[in-house]
Amino acid sequence: MITRAIPGFCRDCLAEAGEGPRCRACLSPRLVRHPELNSLSIAHVDCDAFFAAVEKRDNPDLRDKPVIVGGGRRGVVSTCCYIARINGVRSAMPMFKALKLCPEAVVIKPTHGKYVAVGRQVRAMMMDLTPLVQPVSIDEAFLDLSGTERVHGLVPARTLARFARRVEAELGITVSVGLAPNKFLAKIASDLDKPRGFAVIGAAEAQEFLTHKPVGILPGVGAAAQARLARDHITEVGHLRQLDAREMARRHGAHGLHLWNLAHGHDTRPVRPERETKxxxxxxxxxxxxxxxxxxxxxxxxxxxxxxxxxxxxxxxxxxxxxxxxxxxxxxxxxxxxxxxxxxxxxxxxxxxxxxxxxxxxxxxxxxxxxxxxxxxxxxxxxxxxxxxxxxxxxxxxxxxxxxxxxxxxxxxxxxxxxxxxxxxxxxxxxxx
The missing domain is CATH 3.30.1490.100 (DNA polymerase, Y-family, little finger domain)
Incomplete structure (x- = not known):
């Protein structure tokens, strides 16, 4: 019986992963392997702790210090670095609470123009990969790399790994990549391995992966929606799959049917190059x-x-x-x-x-x-x-x-x-x- 090797490569040198925990070419442990690796083309790219990363890049003295980007004591945390997150600091947290958790943090007022400039540089690098780039915010976007293998000479997964290396080398910040068959799963994947992450969720594993995740992981399901779903004893994504699609639509309307589809790992939304600014x-x-x-x-x-x-x-x-x-x-x-x-x-x-x-x-x-x-x-x-x-x-x-x-x-x-x-x-x- 012939066992096919799981596709994989080194994220640092792009060499074939082979067997073992390290790359045979450069000895890096940053390997990515997945059965669907060479067939997926929808990605979500998210800059890691973006505002704080830009500030640390511009001031090397901050490299090993907890950094919070935000306002005064009555303001909130815009972004914090991963050192601050170890102490429990999170984005949107009131500043007084953040400083109580991490009193040694260096607090920096945001410089929006600087972040916009770096965000545009990252966006330009994305556009070098594919014209199908859908910005989500200043530091994240969806990409559809379908059909780009002929252009780059690489499958989308390797093209994205090369892109991540380029951002780090040229801009001095890092990104995390989520690769999947659709936007919903790609967004979840990009959060799995931060910082400097590269995570893959394939179609075959999507339902099993989602089963015991809280319904709050679904886009558009905030606290109020979670409370409504909880009244129907729906607290995990898997609970949605136990309902009939028509019943879900009857109880929760078109949004309920959309959530039912997401719970099955289905998301037909295309990557739209333009997002209307309102x-x-x-x-x-x-x-x-x-x-x-x-x-x-x-x-x-x-x-x-x-x-x-x-x-x-x-x-x-x-x-x-x-x-x-x-x-x-x-x-x-x-x-x-x-x-x-x-x-x-x-x-x-x-x-x-x-x-x-x-x-x-x-x-x-x-x-x-x-x-x-x-x-x-x-x-x-x-x-x-x-x-x-x-x-x-x-x-x-x-x-x-x-x-x-x-x-x-x-x-x-x-x-x-x-x-x-x-x-x-x-x-x-x-x-x-």
């Missing part, structure tokens, strides 16, 4: 609640300026401005106003947001403020000539001059006068992811 926003959480309208306006300006920069970078303008406020008891208030024409100008975004803020800043205290632009249009549609606003061309030219200076000398070279108004003390604040 809004661009920025928000910040204060260390101390603020009621002073002047202070709130000063912070609002900095957020409007940031949103404007992001709109320009993404080549968007928008016609709907939304103000977001959160009270000390965590109640959210959102107020919106539509503009007659799209804008990408910080001044117009701020003025609209300020008008909305005036009606809310009536002595109430707030722990968070944010502003966003929706109903997006191409950048070229923004701020068309307006006979009723003869000063518009001058303001456009002024913002362009400021943008040019910032690109040349750094983002902090110029700020608007409101930020330095008498009596206005800008609070420490958490920048969002």
């Amino acid at each position: 809004s661009v926003s920025a928000e910040t959480t204060f260390d101390e609640d603020i009621s002073d309208p002047a202070q709130l306006a000063a912070v609002l300006w900095s957020l409007a300026d940031r949103v404007s920069a992001r709109l320009k970078a993404a080549e968007f303008s928008g016609t709907r401005v939304t103000l977001k406020l959160k009270t000390p008891d965590f109640r959210s208030r959102t107020r919106s106003r539509s503009l007659e024409t799209p804008t990408r100008l910080a001044g117009r975004i701020f003025e609209t947001g300020r008008d909305l803020l005036v009606k809310e800043a009536n002595g109430a205290r707030f722990r968070l403020i944010g502003i966003g632009v929706e109903d997006l249009h191409p950048l070229g549609d923004g701020d068309p000539p307006d006979l009723m606003d003869p000063g518009l061309p001058r303001r456009i030219a002024a913002e362009k001059a400021v943008d040019d200076l910032r690109r040349k000398f750094g983002a902090g070279i110029l700020d608007r006068g409101i930020s330095f108004a008498p009596g206005v003390r800008l609070p420490r604040r958490r920048e969002p992811d």
Whole structure:
């Protein structure tokens, strides 16, 4: 009886894995073996502890220290390195709790522009592999490498391993790869072997792998959905497979039928190269609640300026401005106003947001403020000539001059006068992811 060897290779040198725990060519223990390794082409790539990894890359003194990227004591953890995670720190954890768990951690305020730049470099490397790249966030994406073997001379699994090596060598950060027959399983796989991971979930093993996993592992199943499913005695993925598809649809609608399919390891969603951006926003959480309208306006300006920069970078303008406020008891208030024409100008975004803020800043205290632009249009549609606003061309030219200076000398070279108004003390604040 002939036993076929399980396909495998070394993730460091791409040599055949052979037998044994180490690569015969380079002695690396980083081998990947799987019966379906050479036939799978859907991947999920996720940068490891992305913000913290970029900060450690740029400051080698932080290499062996726990690092938390986030805001002040009233903010939350944006990202933390794996050393901090050993101490129990997690993303989205309140900062005071994170520092209680890991008091020796180095806390760094996020520098979003730097992370965006590195994220774009990673995205460009992904595009070298396949045009079918679907971004999920700044540091992760789905890829479909079907039919790329002729182009790269390698099966998708080896192409992805070579890509991971390239990211580490050229950008100084690491990624984890999940390879599977569909997006759902690929996303799960990418979390199995972090950091610097490469995990595979094949079609043949999918149902067995999922059986005893909690239903919360399924996309779209948050705390509320888990509670609803628990009322039907569904707490594990395997419980879903015990139900008839029609019964699942009757109880939980179209979403229930989708979950039933996922529980069987089926996911027909394609990797879509473009993901529609619906809004661009920025928000910040204060260390101390603020009621002073002047202070709130000063912070609002900095957020409007940031949103404007992001709109320009993404080549968007928008016609709907939304103000977001959160009270000390965590109640959210959102107020919106539509503009007659799209804008990408910080001044117009701020003025609209300020008008909305005036009606809310009536002595109430707030722990968070944010502003966003929706109903997006191409950048070229923004701020068309307006006979009723003869000063518009001058303001456009002024913002362009400021943008040019910032690109040349750094983002902090110029700020608007409101930020330095008498009596206005800008609070420490958490920048969002």
